[in-house]
Amino acid sequence: MRGFLVLIFALGMFASLMGHMQPRSSHVREVSRADIGEEEMRIAEVKARNSPQFTTGDGAVELQRDSDGHFYADVQINGSNVHMLVDTGASSIALSREDAQAAGIATSIGMNDVVGQGADGPIHGEYAQLDRVELGPLSATGLHAVILNSGNQSLLGQSFLSKFNSVEIQGDTMVLRE
Numbered sequence: 530m531r532g533f534l535v536l537i538f539a540l541g542m543f544a545s546l547m548g549h550m551q552p553r554s555s556h557v558r559e560v561s562r563a564d565i566g567e568e569e570m571r572i573a574e575v576k577a578r579n580s581p582q583f584t585t586g587d588g589a590v591e592l593q594r595d596s597d598g599h600f601y602a603d604v605q606i607n608g609s610n611v612h613m614l615v616d617t618g619a620s621s622i623a624l625s626r627e628d629a630q631a632a633g634i635a636t637s638i639g640m641n642d643v644v645g646q647g648a649d650g651p652i653h654g655e656y657a658q659l660d661r662v663e664l665g666p667l668s669a670t671g672l673h674a675v676i677l678n679s680g681n682q683s684l685l686g687q688s689f690l691s692k693f694n695s696v697e698i699q700g701d702t703m704v705l706r707e
Contacts (some may be wrong), residue, residue: 694706
């Protein structure tokens with residue numbers, strides 16, 4: 530029951546964040562200021578700057594804090610790259626519909642199941658099982674996730690983060706150790 534409440538709280542936080550986010554495309558390409566607006570350019574720069582840096586000796590993954598105060602990671606889900614917000618307060622992985630489809634996860638058209646409660650009301654989506662999730666030297670199989678009907682920012686929660694021996698924040702660096 531406690532895990533369910535944590536999931537509901539995390540999904541509520543996620544829903545609040547979604548109200549402030551801009552849509553993003555699912556493919557990677559080189560961009561210039563002439564091609565896109567100022568906000569989209571900032572998002573592209575953040576993604577390029579926040580790719581994980583891996584240490585080779587001890588199997589650690591280091592992530593740098595973004596200017597918005599959050600940590601992001603490029604995670605491989607079922608072999609597809611997904612840019613995710615690292616959310617230590619979320620009990621599981623939450624994927625946007627777009628990211629789920631890019632990772633080869635089939636979703637229903639309606640996605641009418643209520644999977645949580647957010648600040649704006651019920652959160653609709655569906656449950657899925659991920660074949661493989663990878664971040665640096667660590668991978669996990671068979672993890673459960675929530676696919677969200679709305680929103681475009683995927684969350685990396687405790688169902689994956691708990692696979693690390695430690696998750697530490699030191700200043701503006703998050704260190705995840707095997």
